[in-house]
Amino acid sequence: LAKTTQPISMDSYEGQEVNITCSHNNIATNDYITWYQQFPSQGPRFIIQGYKTKVTNEVASLFIPADRKSSTLSLPRVSLSDTAVYYCLVSLTGTASKLTFGTGTRLQVTL
């Protein structure tokens, strides 16, 4: 299984850009990288998914270098409501059922 490593926690002020980096050194050729957000007492929510280079949607951007051994989730201009746990996942080739959640990064946004 492609194990991921993320910082345990991060702090930010409202309005700042937040970058959360995830390491996945043994990512396989066909694996995708997916990020989820989880608020307390709720299920994780899909944010963004990518394979290489850069992906952007209305919520975030995902940067993946050429070697794909890491990825960075970028949240522009965070607000208090972005306080949550963010999970980076790498799926085992062709088997979504093997998605392994790590401990995630707890982001705290303050005024």
Place this chain on the structure above:
Amino acid sequence: ETGVTQTPRHLVMGMTNKKSLKCEQHLGHNAMYWYKQSAKKPLELMFVYSLEERVENNSVPSRFSPECPNSSHLFLHLHTLQPEDSALYLCASSSSARSNSPLHFGNGTRLTVT
């Protein structure tokens, strides 16, 4: 509204009780999952169903019994649980269990075993 609905939201049961958790997805997906999230621990995958057939069972104790009568409904039957089984139980679905399709989660059932 997440497209995946779980009931009940909260459940308190004794160790000798039998109860069931229910999950329903309205997304037309073919795969459904049960995850367990204990305090300060990562989400643990328990069961995976693809087109109503169980394709994954991650060494879960037999006191947890899943049932998938059709591709839209998933149950988790509980009996003779232990206090350490207290956790948030999350149901998820995806378009396929054999792709990189994202998981869509419900908001979970908070289970307390007394």
